[in-house]
Ligand SMILES: [Zn+2]
């Protein structure tokens with residue numbers, strides 16, 4: 001890839017800033033809705049300190065940042081330790097599978113306890 005300096009005008013900079021703020025506001029709104037719907041952490045079932053996590057990370061797939069299907073609800077522990085492998089720059093590509101397995105495991109245990 002060729003790296004060239006891109007000179008932006010004041011208007012262009014303002015436009016990008018406004019677009020960024022808009023995306024951020026929409027993300028906060030969407031995150032709130034998704035958390036309200038799922039109620040618990042998709043991995044551990046905890047119902048507090050819930051956060052929205054992008055399954056396909058925002059920095060690599062910005063086009064999916066505001067798509068509900070790309071968001072999974074995790075508690076803040078699972079978010080950092082499992083969603084991001086203890087590193088906010090990293091991400092867990094198997095988070096959806098892991099959450100599915102966690103739910104099934106919980107179901108199996110509940111059946112056994114009956
Ligand atoms: Zn959790």
Ligand SMILES: [Zn+2]
Nearest residue numbers: 052053054083
């Ligand atoms: Zn995340």
